[in-house]
Amino acid sequence: MNSATSTYSLPHTENLSLSEKLNGPWHERALWAYAAIVLAHWSEHFVQAFQIYVLGWKPPAARGILGLWYPELIKSEALHYGYALIMLIAFWVLRKGFVGRSRTWWMAAFWIQFWHHIEHALLQGQAIAGHNLFGSPVPMSIAQLIIPRVELHLFYNTIVTIPMVIAMFYHLFPSPEEKAHMQCSCAMHAPESATRRAKMAS
């Protein structure tokens, strides 16, 4: 992401811990990988929403893209729990690479995902125990008592992803003060024309 004009230089990685590498020289690549996972997950949710809201499929039949070929996979609580856990871990592991405003938004996303993960853990627990809460025929989370599952998880994913996107944006375009504290190569430069305009305005 850094342009040719960047003053950032990759430090030697031999003496760094895994966490330091992931939040330093490897932060950019880690965030790209993480963004790809998040986008793949979202594409499933978008397709599922399209199947229900536009094509008029019944929610149990609307299983996104993967579910068309592997319906058992999508019905599995382990898959959903696994994804929620991976997201939570990635939020935590990659947090130190964020500074200033981006760190605030990143941690907001982390805490919302923490609750989302608790809900999925409840569902996974019921699937493992073979006993559903509240006498339900299917695993039930707390909020699912009043909110249908598809809409609830569309909501959860939206309110986790929005602060994450804003955090990434501030991380790509940090203030000079924030950039001075960054250990990674993620920061991008404003276009020359915008920089000139901003300098003239100040």
Place this chain on the structure above:
Amino acid sequence: MNAIRTVMTFFLTAMLAAAFLGWRWAVTLPSPKLEAARAVLALAGIAAAVGITILWRVKPQADR
């Protein structure tokens, strides 16, 4: 900067559209699931709109 936030805006707009389509579809649900689904979808839509606003309120800074 604008290219990046345009891509991000496209993504957030897709979320907004999903929330809007869901809000319209929710009329098929029985009460009180209808109200509950519409409430969370409205919140999701508002959150997406706020996210887009925040992205475009950031001014490019000099000294980068």
